Amino acid sequence: MDAPEDWPRFAVTVDLVVLTVRDGALHVLLVRRGEDPWRGAWALPGGFVRPVEDLHEAAARELAEETGVHQAAGHLEQLGSYGAPDRDPRMRVVSVAHLVLAPDLPEPTAGTDAAAAAWVPVDRVAGDELAFDHARILADGVERARAKLEYSPLAAAFCAERFTVAELRAVYEAVWGRALDPRNFHRKVTSAPGLLVDTGERRTEGRGRPAAVYRRGPATTIAPPLSRD
Amino acid sequence: MDAPEDWPRFAVTVDLVVLTVRDGALHVLLVRRGEDPWRGAWALPGGFVRPVEDLHEAAARELAEETGVHQAAGHLEQLGSYGAPDRDPRMRVVSVAHLVLAPDLPEPTAGTDAAAAAWVPVDRVAGDELAFDHARILADGVERARAKLEYSPLAAAFCAERFTVAELRAVYEAVWGRALDPRNFHRKVTSAPGLLVDTGERRTEGRGRPAAVYRRGPATTIAPPLSRD
DNA sequence: GCGTCTTATCGTCGGTGTGACGAGAAAACA
DNA sequence: TGTTTTCTCGTCACACCGACGATAAGACGC
Numbered sequence: 001m002d003a004p005e006d007w008p009r010f011a012v013t014v015d016l017v018v019l020t021v022r023d024g025a026l027h028v029l030l031v032r033r034g035e036d037p038w039r040g041a042w043a044l045p046g047g048f049v050r051p052v053e054d055l056h057e058a059a060a061r062e063l064a065e066e067t068g069v070h071q072a073a074g075h076l077e078q079l080g081s082y083g084a085p086d087r088d089p090r091m092r093v094v095s096v097a098h099l100v101l102a103p104d105l106p107e108p109t110a111g112t113d114a115a116a117a118a119w120v121p122v123d124r125v126a127g128d129e130l131a132f133d134h135a136r137i138l139a140d141g142v143e144r145a146r147a148k149l150e151y152s153p154l155a156a157a158f159c160a161e162r163f164t165v166a167e168l169r170a171v172y173e174a175v176w177g178r179a180l181d182p183r184n185f186h187r188k189v190t191s192a193p194g195l196l197v198d199t200g201e202r203r204t205e206g207r208g209r210p211a212a213v214y215r216r217g218p219a220t221t222i223a224p225p226l227s228r229d
Numbered sequence: 230m231d232a233p234e235d236w237p238r239f240a241v242t243v244d245l246v247v248l249t250v251r252d253g254a255l256h257v258l259l260v261r262r263g264e265d266p267w268r269g270a271w272a273l274p275g276g277f278v279r280p281v282e283d284l285h286e287a288a289a290r291e292l293a294e295e296t297g298v299h300q301a302a303g304h305l306e307q308l309g310s311y312g313a314p315d316r317d318p319r320m321r322v323v324s325v326a327h328l329v330l331a332p333d334l335p336e337p338t339a340g341t342d343a344a345a346a347a348w349v350p351v352d353r354v355a356g357d358e359l360a361f362d363h364a365r366i367l368a369d370g371v372e373r374a375r376a377k378l379e380y381s382p383l384a385a386a387f388c389a390e391r392f393t394v395a396e397l398r399a400v401y402e403a404v405w406g407r408a409l410d411p412r413n414f415h416r417k418v419t420s421a422p423g424l425l426v427d428t429g430e431r432r433t434e435g436r437g438r439p440a441a442v443y444r445r446g447p448a449t450t451i452a453p454p455l456s457r458d
Numbered sequence: 459g460c461g462t463c464t465t466a467t468c469g470t471c472g473g474t475g476t477g478a479c480g481a482g483a484a485a486a487c488a
Numbered sequence: 489t490g491t492t493t494t495c496t497c498g499t500c501a502c503a504c505c506g507a508c509g510a511t512a513a514g515a516c517g518c
């Protein structure tokens with residue numbers, strides 16, 4: 001099977017698990033499907049990969065097009081591919097899922113394809129109300145995010161460019177669903193080499209002593225890792 | 230773009246990074262291409278996904294067909310997808326790469342498609358002698374394997390069903406390319422709950438005191454992780 | 459202005475895991 | 489029988505961790 005007519009034809013899509021932290025809870029960006037199948041159901045944003053673009057490009061493009069989110073501020077990585085033969089009743093589709101971690105954003109803008117888009121707390125998404133196999137993709141994405149916070153500086157992708165230790169801690173608490181000791185957390189992240197860069201700036205957030213404002217440092221891993229036990 | 234004629238058609242393949250430990254070194258299974266493009270170059274084994282099979286099934290099938298390796302003994306997981314528009318000059322191909330960790334096997338059996346197959350030490354694979362983007366896929370697979378040994382019981386996938394602590398340590402040393410202290414390694418793996426099950430059996434390997442023989446335990450993670458520093 | 463509250467930041471302390479390494483156990487080999 | 493080799497168990501100093509006390513520095517109510 002080597003002639004161009006011989007290989008099975010697939011449609012290839014990218015689906016996006018876009019996560020953010022709002023009001024102390026992890027949220028995922030969902031769109032409501034306007035077409036069959038699964039018309040009216042919530043789904044992950046996504047779309048077809050174009051004939052001439054890389055998978056990563058396609059994901060970034062769909063992210064901007066369909067959700068108005070620009071990758072620059074956050075983090076985009078490939079999550080995995082899903083290609084069960086019957087996952088889409090119309091045709092054979094392989095979806096390359098991507099994970100996006102974004103700072104809290106004003107409001108989801110419904111894109112061209114989607115009837116509506118909304119941030120939904122991940123623990124309020126019932127598995128059976130998502131289209132296709134998106135419940136599994138979402139679960140894999142959330143688990144990936146939870147695991148990566150342990151040993152990577154990725155939590156900062158949920159924050160604005162300048163942030164305080166408390167804001168960073170709030171991200172961990174939201175993603176892990178668990179309260180962390182502010183003193184130990186402060187010690188760990190400030191002592192991890194290259195993780196945070198002190199801007200010298202201070203910021204007072206309502207009550208309490210003003211907090212130092214940091215930027216992301218050059219570190220690519222957190223050693224030793226934080227523990228989510 | 231919703232009619233079946235509208236979406237771009239892709240070929241979807243699975244490529245396999247099959248790793249094993251031989252003679253104290255990490256080896257990868259390569260096949261020599263018998264057809265253009267890249268005729269005569271080494272490549273990762275792989276092939277087209279069939280119209281009705283899941284990606285994981287396709288990887289397991291290609292593994293058995295093309296290399297004679299049966300997954301049962303080892304470990305098979307998805308590594309990631311590669312879909313640069315120009316990665317195959319013939320057509321638009323998205324490859325879903327999989328990572329296989331297998332015990333040392335007698336000899337690679339050249340499969341139907343491949344002119345030849347061979348175990349090659351990974352540190353002797355020159356990047357520019359691999360077909361397509363397989364050098365990058367291989368690098369990603371090796372890095373995934375190295376990282377996973379830290380916190381998962383996956384090293385046992387490189388061993389036979391029953392193995393000694395020294396054999397397990399040899400796997401770590403081969404994959405990480407670094408000598409480990411036998412005493413500290415022994416302490417860590419035997420004290421990690423659920424990692425090893427003592428079979429009661431002993432085995433004497435040439436000289437030295439006979440070693441206890443273990444099977445894999447039910448643990449899915451190693452806590453605390455081993456460190457490869 | 460002055461206490462009070464709240465949050466940020468720094469320190470302390472006991473427990474635990476770690477790497478470096480010593481020492482004994484149990485085999486093969488000369 | 490001694491030597492060598494490898495496996496296995498201990499020891500010890502050190503780093504780190506979680507729990508938590510103490511202090512710093514702002515806002516707030518009066």
